[in-house]
Each structure stands twice: as structure tokens, then as C-alpha cells.
Amino acid sequence: MAAMKKALLATVVAAFAIFIGHRFLKLKEVTLASREVPLKHLNCHYLDNIEYGAEDITVLKDGLAFLSTGLKYPGMPSFSDEPGKLYVMDLLHPTPTPVELQITGDLDLSSFNPHGISVYTDETDDSVYLFTVNHPQHKSQVEIFRFVEDDTLVHLKTIAHPLLHSVNDIVAVGAESFYATNDHFFTSDVLSYLTIMLGLAWCDVVYYSPEEVRVAADGFLSSNGINISPDKRYIYVSDIIDHEIDVFERQEGEQLVYLKSVAVGSLCDNIEVDHRSGDIWLGCHPNGMKLSKFDPEDPPGSEVIRIKNINSQQPVVSQVYADNGHVIMASSVAASYEKKLLIGTVFHKALLCYLK
Numbered sequence: 001m002a003a004m005k006k007a008l009l010a011t012v013v014a015a016f017a018i019f020i021g022h023r024f025l026k027l028k029e030v031t032l033a034s035r036e037v038p039l040k041h042l043n044c045h046y047l048d049n050i051e052y053g054a055e056d057i058t059v060l061k062d063g064l065a066f067l068s069t070g071l072k073y074p075g076m077p078s079f080s081d082e083p084g085k086l087y088v089m090d091l092l093h094p095t096p097t098p099v100e101l102q103i104t105g106d107l108d109l110s111s112f113n114p115h116g117i118s119v120y121t122d123e124t125d126d127s128v129y130l131f132t133v134n135h136p137q138h139k140s141q142v143e144i145f146r147f148v149e150d151d152t153l154v155h156l157k158t159i160a161h162p163l164l165h166s167v168n169d170i171v172a173v174g175a176e177s178f179y180a181t182n183d184h185f186f187t188s189d190v191l192s193y194l195t196i197m198l199g200l201a202w203c204d205v206v207y208y209s210p211e212e213v214r215v216a217a218d219g220f221l222s223s224n225g226i227n228i229s230p231d232k233r234y235i236y237v238s239d240i241i242d243h244e245i246d247v248f249e250r251q252e253g254e255q256l257v258y259l260k261s262v263a264v265g266s267l268c269d270n271i272e273v274d275h276r277s278g279d280i281w282l283g284c285h286p287n288g289m290k291l292s293k294f295d296p297e298d299p300p301g302s303e304v305i306r307i308k309n310i311n312s313q314q315p316v317v318s319q320v321y322a323d324n325g326h327v328i329m330a331s332s333v334a335a336s337y338e339k340k341l342l343i344g345t346v347f348h349k350a351l352l353c354y355l356k
């Protein structure tokens, strides 16, 4: 009997060890832990005033770019104690320079921690609304601002809701409505890590309007960047640790219908869509393990990926820029405007590059 118990115990221990080993291999696989990217550089220079990350950037049709800077996010490095800030920059200016936006109204600026951003332009009166994910005290809420004059944002409202619990990015679809991604299922770090280890696709996209708040799509390992096609018909979501972009059709009554996933081979963070061509631009993390470990001697790299013809039968996925972290670390967004390309990062600098 004792021998049988011992044999059984040994089997259980061995099975557990295999399971843990298998999960660690899985973790190495999802983080692309052994990936090194060969350099692929462009003619670029650093943006003035951006030293502590520009996690998200969005560009309007008229060449005005908005930047969300100074993010403090659990598990990510951050090298400034200052609160986050929002900047604006005119890409049509001969020497584009980010200018800090002055925020007026009822918002606590000392705990401002901006993350994903999106702009909604009301075509009827040309008013511009800037939506910003904000994490004061590591909470998740969405701030809506109105952009007035050259450098002022008027804070209109703060939106908080239990379904908006771990918001990463948003895409505005009206003056007060948006889709938002939750990048975690649990707010606890340990449980979140477990869901990744076990490969549980429990993250979702939430639709918010003053009348209705609901889960609009789910089944993501970790839903990160989100954006919309120029004709407003398609919604794109980056499932970052699944290494793919999921495409949804937006149907009547704000219903999202899943169409397909496009593999990108990298951990792509935010999504920007070129207004003219509809091309998808992605700021990606080539190696997620280097990002979470953060060793300045072996820094996390950067990668920009473009998808052409995403709604066709044959989308074309190509790498436009790659660096090993010695020029730019942890790219999280890439935004193109005519022949210019902006690259923003989670905690490092930002680049303005020129496309051939």
C-alpha cells in the first residue's frame, strides 16, 4: 500500500512538474522571449520635450497629432515622478514640436496618468473631443476633453464603470460614446499572471454610451490597442499576446461581429489607421520578456508593422522599422501622416521619421 501511495505521489509530482514546465514554455512562446530583430532603420530624429514615453498618439486628418505621455503602469518601468501630460503637435509645420496642452476644468492633474487616447470630430460643427484613458491611483476611468484654441483642453466629464476595470485603449464613436479594451481580466497581478500562464482568453471590449454599457466582444488573451476604419465600418483590436489583429464589423445598434484575425508575429500595442489609405500602423514589442524584465544592458526593442488591405482576402503585413532598443525602447504606437511616421513608446522617447 505504502509503495502504491509513493508511486501515485511520484506520478502526481511528475505530472505537475511537466505542467509547470509546459506553462513556462508557453510563457516563453507568448512573450517571444528568444526573438531578436535585425535593425531596420529610417531617417528619424527624437521629438523635443518627450523623455518619459508617449504611449499613445493619434493624428487627425489635418495633420494635428495628440500625444499621451508619462504613463505609470504596473510592471512597466517609469522614470519620472511627474504626473502624465498631453501634448499636441502640428505635422504640417516645417519643424514639428510637441506643445503641452493646458487642461482647464475639474480634473485632478496631480494624479493624471494618461494611457490610450482617441479623438472624435463632430462633423456638424467641427468640434474636436479628445478621449483619454486615465489611471489615477491605478484605477481605470475615461476623461473626455474638448480641444479649443491652439493648446487648451476643457475637461468635460469623467466616466467610470465596473465594466471599465482595466482599460488600455479606446476608440471614440460619438461625442460621449466609445469602445474600450480591457487588457486584464483580474485586477490582481498574481491572478492576471495566472490567466496568461493558463492561456485564458478572458479579456473583452466594452461599448459605452450614456444609455448603455455592455461587453461588445470577448475571447481575447489581452485586448490592447483599438481603432476604426476611415469609413467607420470596421473595428480593429490588437490581441497583444496572441500576436494578432482581430477585425470586427460594426453593425447596427453598435453590435460587433467578428470577421477574422491577421497574424503579425509581434506583440503589437496600439493601432493607428491612415485616414487616406486605411493602412493599419502598429507599434509593437518584438520581445515581451525583455520588456517586462527591463535590463538597460539588453533593452527591449521596438518594431513598427504596417498592414495594407486588411479587409481584403490577402492583407499584406510588413515590417517598416525595427530597433534593438539602443535608439528607441518599447515602441507602443506608430502613426503615419503623408510621408511622416511618428513612433511613441511606453516609457522612453519618441521619434519622428521620414518614409521614402
Ligand SMILES: [Ca+2]
Binding pocket: 056, 057, 058, 116, 117, 118, 169, 170, 226, 270, 271
Ligand atoms: Ca488609441
Ligand SMILES: [Ca+2]
Binding pocket: 219, 220, 221, 239, 242, 244, 246, 261
Ligand atoms: Ca485572439
Ligand SMILES: [Ca+2]
Binding pocket: 116, 168, 169, 224, 225, 269, 270, 332
Ligand atoms: Ca496600449
